[in-house]
Amino acid sequence: MENKHIAFSPPDITEEEIKEVVDTLKSGWITTGPKTKQFETQLAQYCHVNKVACLNSATACAELALRVLGIGGGDEVITSAYTYSASASVVCHVGAKLVLVDTAKDSFEMDYTKLEDAITENTKAIIPVDIAGILCDYDKIFEIVERKSFLFKPNSEIQKKIGRIAVVADSAHAFGAHKNGKCAGEIADFTSFSFHAVKNLTTGEGGALAWRSIDGISDEEIYKEIMLMSLHGQSKDALSKIQLGAWEYDIVAPYYKCNMTDIMASIGLAQLKRYTQLLNQRKHIIEKYNQGFQNLPVTVLEHFGTDYSSSGHLYLTRINGKNREECNQIIVEMANLGIATNVHYKPLPIFTGYKKMGFNVQDFPNAYSQYENEITLPLHTKLTDEEIEYIIQEFARLVS
Numbered sequence: 001m002e003n004k005h006i007a008f009s010p011p012d013i014t015e016e017e018i019k020e021v022v023d024t025l026k027s028g029w030i031t032t033g034p035k036t037k038q039f040e041t042q043l044a045q046y047c048h049v050n051k052v053a054c055l056n057s058a059t060a061c062a063e064l065a066l067r068v069l070g071i072g073g074g075d076e077v078i079t080s081a082y083t084y085s086a087s088a089s090v091v092c093h094v095g096a097k098l099v100l101v102d103t104a105k106d107s108f109e110m111d112y113t114k115l116e117d118a119i120t121e122n123t124k125a126i127i128p129v130d131i132a133g134i135l136c137d138y139d140k141i142f143e144i145v146e147r148k149s150f151l152f153k154p155n156s157e158i159q160k161k162i163g164r165i166a167v168v169a170d171s172a173h174a175f176g177a178h179k180n181g182k183c184a185g186e187i188a189d190f191t192s193f194s195f196h197a198v199k200n201l202t203t204g205e206g207g208a209l210a211w212r213s214i215d216g217i218s219d220e221e222i223y224k225e226i227m228l229m230s231l232h233g234q235s236k237d238a239l240s241k242i243q244l245g246a247w248e249y250d251i252v253a254p255y256y257k258c259n260m261t262d263i264m265a266s267i268g269l270a271q272l273k274r275y276t277q278l279l280n281q282r283k284h285i286i287e288k289y290n291q292g293f294q295n296l297p298v299t300v301l302e303h304f305g306t307d308y309s310s311s312g313h314l315y316l317t318r319i320n321g322k323n324r325e326e327c328n329q330i331i332v333e334m335a336n337l338g339i340a341t342n343v344h345y346k347p348l349p350i351f352t353g354y355k356k357m358g359f360n361v362q363d364f365p366n367a368y369s370q371y372e373n374e375i376t377l378p379l380h381t382k383l384t385d386e387e388i389e390y391i392i393q394e395f396a397r398l399v400s
């Protein structure tokens, strides 16, 4: 047992991914091209939406969603204090004012009453975070933005068409999650997924943006705008430009560079074929953990219910009665036993960059107490049953 090495979230790469990447490498086209378009089509089918745009990260997806919406200086965007920095930093990237909301008591989700109170006439978007792969209460979020629509002042064509605050989900964890018969991607107005190396489905780095169709604006129009913004504002993509004699192009604005390559997309295509199986494996591990921790002073999340199922991305635990220091000690002891664990998340107001913006963690007491005793266990598809048993046994011993 001494020389065990259980990684936190290693990539699950098989011969299928390798074959698909080699095929791309040999094809003569390695940047954005046919494989990326094929991946987008398959993702759209998977999420039951008309169109999906692939980019080089979920962060780029969220940022471009805000830009497509025409959000910028003078606007406010609300997200949770309990998330990864990317949910919030994109608001700063577009020049809008970041508004953070505390979590509800004993919850990793935003406090929806505080969310409603945080809405002003400048609020243009809300970024709910589907922590651990469990979808937020979007029914409630939509109810709130509808109720507050009298305050809403659109300042772009698309905002006018939506007619209320836009819901831009950070679903970096939740690709493949369901609720009330709907998948992540077809619930919020815009949804960003991450395919970073540690996420459920990976392309090394990468992300996808899905959106619900908006009355009066074609999906193709939105897609074109995203493509333009992701490739310098160049009117033709690289593939069309290299067609013989078709060199000429325009630059419509000095935009950004965040396209997905066909090499990335080929990893994703193979992962997507395996994804149902990967989700089942995650469910199996979660059930084992839940069973193993039943009689311990540990609070865990409900990943599966009658009307929802999570993507099983992270196994968050809270060790009842322990503080951060004691939890850090458990993390060290787990590490000595060869088990990598993690903490999700340190609330954003604790970090230097957010403190400098004027946030103070004392204003987010619920988020702080979630963080106080949180430990995340390994949850990935390379775990063997023997390793799962070992983790349960050692974690149970350490928290008792």
Ligand SMILES: *Cc1c(COP(=O)(O)O)cnc(C)c1O
Pocket: 056, 057, 058, 059, 060, 083, 084, 086, 087, 129, 170, 172, 173, 193, 194, 195, 196, 206, 207
């Ligand atoms: C990973 C992650 C992101 C960012 O994803 P990238 O693809 O690395 O940009 C955003 N939000 C959350 C909650 C994440 O965990």
